[in-house]
Amino acid sequence: MAEEKKEYWRWLESRWTNPNINWRQAKIITGGVDVGSVSTQAVIMADGDLYAFANMRTGSDSPNSARNAFNWALEGTGMAETDVKYTVGTGYGRVNVPMAKKAITEIACHARGANFMYGPTVRTVLDMGGQDCKAIRIDDKGKVESFLMNDKCAAGTGRGMEVFSDLLTISINDVGKMSMEVDVEPEPVSSTCVIFAKTEATGLLRQGWAKNKVLAAYCRAMAGRVNELLQRVGVVKDFAITGGIAKNIGVVSRLENLLGLKALTPRHDTQLAGAIGAALFAKGLLEKDLKK
Amino acid sequence: MLANYGYKDGSGDYFIAIDTDKCNGCAKCVDACPQSVFEMGDDDSDPLREEPVARVSGEQRKKLKYACAPCKRYLTTLSGGKTEETMKEIEKLPCVVSCELRAINHSW
Numbered sequence: 001m002a003e004e005k006k007e008y009w010r011w012l013e014s015r016w017t018n019p020n021i022n023w024r025q026a027k028i029i030t031g032g033v034d035v036g037s038v039s040t041q042a043v044i045m046a047d048g049d050l051y052a053f054a055n056m057r058t059g060s061d062s063p064n065s066a067r068n069a070f071n072w073a074l075e076g077t078g079m080a081e082t083d084v085k086y087t088v089g090t091g092y093g094r095v096n097v098p099m100a101k102k103a104i105t106e107i108a109c110h111a112r113g114a115n116f117m118y119g120p121t122v123r124t125v126l127d128m129g130g131q132d133c134k135a136i137r138i139d140d141k142g143k144v145e146s147f148l149m150n151d152k153c154a155a156g157t158g159r160g161m162e163v164f165s166d167l168l169t170i171s172i173n174d175v176g177k178m179s180m181e182v183d184v185e186p187e188p189v190s191s192t193c194v195i196f197a198k199t200e201a202t203g204l205l206r207q208g209w210a211k212n213k214v215l216a217a218y219c220r221a222m223a224g225r226v227n228e229l230l231q232r233v234g235v236v237k238d239f240a241i242t243g244g245i246a247k248n249i250g251v252v253s254r255l256e257n258l259l260g261l262k263a264l265t266p267r268h269d270t271q272l273a274g275a276i277g278a279a280l281f282a283k284g285l286l287e288k289d290l291k292k
Numbered sequence: 293m294l295a296n297y298g299y300k301d302g303s304g305d306y307f308i309a310i311d312t313d314k315c316n317g318c319a320k321c322v323d324a325c326p327q328s329v330f331e332m333g334d335d336d337s338d339p340l341r342e343e344p345v346a347r348v349s350g351e352q353r354k355k356l357k358y359a360c361a362p363c364k365r366y367l368t369t370l371s372g373g374k375t376e377e378t379m380k381e382i383e384k385l386p387c388v389v390s391c392e393l394r395a396i397n398h399s400w
Contacts, residue, residue, distance in 0.1 A: 105336040137294075144293050144337045148307065152299035152354045192302040229300065232307065232399070281339060 009162035011039075011172050011244070014269065015054040015072050021046050023079055030286060031073075031084040032278030033066050033100060034109065035093030038130025038158055039244065041275035042069035044077070044084060048283055052077055055271055062093035070099060086286040088278040092131075102285060107136060107147050109277030114240055115142025116276050118264045123236040126226060126255075127273065128245035130158045133226055135233045142277075146233045153193060156225040158244040160194040161251075164218050167198060168211045179215035179250030186213050188221035197221060219250035226251075227258045239263050246270035293337060297348035298356045298399070304368070306356040307399035308348055308387075312337075314395035317344045324390030327352070327359045346395070360398070363387075368400045 023029060026046035034041045036058060044052045054072035058065045066089065074081065081099060089097030090109040097103070106127075114125040120140040127134040132151035139145055154160050165172040189204070190196040201214050222245075241263045245251055247270060256262055268276070298307035312335055321330045331349040335341040352359045366381040374382075382388060382398045390396075 102339075104339045107337045108339055111337075146294035146296070147337060148296035150299055153301060232296065232305070233294075284340075 006169070007166075008169050009165045009172050010057075013054075013056040015052070015075070016269075017052045017077055018050055021049060021051050023051055023077065023083070026051075028283055028286060029079075029084050030279045030282035031070065031087035031099070032109070032275040032280070032282060033070055033087060033089050033097045034091040034106070034272075034274035034278060035062050035066050035089065035097060036091045036106075036130050036274070037132075038162075039271055040065040040069040040091075040093075041272050042066070042073040043272060043275040043279045044073050044079070045276070045279040045283065048280065050268060050272075050276065053269070053272055053275065055269060058093070062096035063098050066093065066097040066099070086282040086289075088282040088285070090274050090278040102282075104278060104281050106274050107134060107144060107149065109274045109281065110134060110242060111136050111138045111144045111147075111277065112142040112280050113273035113275070113277030114138065114242055115140075116280060117242070117266055117268050117270075117273060118238070118240040121238045122240045122264065124230065124233070124239045125273075126230060126239070126241045126243075128157060128226065128241065128243040128251075130244065133157055133229060135226075135229045137233050137236065148229055148233050150229055155192055155194055155197070156222050156229070157194075160197070160222065161218075161245065161248065163194055163198055164201065164215065167201060168205075168214060170211060170215070173247075175215055176219070176248035176250035176252070178212045179219040180253070181212045182216045185220065186217045188224055189214075189217045190221065192225075215250065219248070220254050222251050223254035223258055227255060230259070235259055235261065237261065240266070242266075242270050242273035244271050293335075295337060295347065296399075297353050299354060301357075303357070305399050306360070308356060308360075309397045309399065310346055310348070311395040311397075312341075312345050314393045315345050315391075316393060317346070318392075319346070320390045320392070321346050321387045321396060324386045326386065327362065329356070329359050330387065364400075374399070 089100030094103040125136045137146040189200040
């Protein structure tokens with residue numbers, strides 16, 4: 001009998017509650033839901049501080065994934081949906097977030113979220129998401145100064161890494177670490193298309209390349225690719241990476257080498273930036289409404 | 293804010309940059325472009341800005357290489373980089389000429 005197929009690309013879903021916050025004492029509770037192409041994050045913030053989050057796969061149904069993630073974030077907190085006074089939706093599925101009062105683009109939300117997660121010194125943010133890649137320059141308040149988004153092809157995105165994880169049958173959590181285990185850095189594979197890169201990688205495997213060497217070649221291609229995008233907006237210190245790929249040491253360290261700059265260490269899960277930004281905008285919008 | 297619309301693919305970089313701080317919403321670029329690349333709308337990246345701003349239409353963002361081709365009567369470099377000559381030619385593009393505030397630029 002055929003063995004059950006393992007899903008190597010499947011990353012772990014997670015949820016978290018801040019034990020130091022009692023939400024019942026908070027004045028303003030807002031929510032942010034980031035429905036991305038691959039993952040959905042729901043964040044609850046109390047007085048502008050992170051209280052709870054849930055991070056799960058989007059699936060094929062945007063409104064439901066927003067609902068599921070939001071409910072999961074509320075789970076066990078004793079909070080009801082009506083306690084969250086204002087929710088903002090963002091990401092690809094932002095128009096399909098049922099509990100959101102307003103939708104804001106992910107560029108603005110990521111900028112604001114990165115400013116919260118990494119502090120006011122961040123000037124350059126690279127978001128490597130599921131199916132696109134954004135390079136954003138921001139000021140000390142998290143306002144966008146310049147941005148560039150590449151969503152035409154999957155090169156330099158999490159989806160590309162999932163394809164490689166599946167091809168090489170290595171868990172997505174280990175690909176970064178494994179790609180570092182090479183003596184000599186190999187030449188990068190094609191950096192302009194995931195499909196071509198996969199074809200190249202298959203060829204390399206047939207030539208007898210070890211899996212980690214192939215991974216190293218792909219991580220390097222990805223780092224080179226996003227470096228070119230970053231150069232277009234210009235890189236200014238401090239530099240931070242958000243999104244799922246920020247957890248991939250293989251890409252991050254190679255990119256750091258190319259830039260000659262260290263990325264800041266995140267305080268929270270890097271995938272949360274968009275949702276945190278949305279919740280912060282929700283706070284701003286709610287305060288504006290209350291003043292009226 | 294400098295908004296870069298466009299993409300990078302195997303053949304080069306195709307970006308139109310709009311400086312939203314300079315843009316006053318006059319919409320002259322919308323009329324000037326024979327391919328309807330520009331439109332007026334909310335500033336996507338600054339949700340608190342209320343005045344409309346010029347942006348590249350969602351429909352054209354992923355095919356600028358082809359949308360802009362009729363106006364590009366000069367040799368674009370393979371790497372997508374700019375030479376002195378391409379910079380001079382970019383200055384003559386209808387959208388760039390139409391913007392008195394010089395808020396529009398092309399990367400190729």
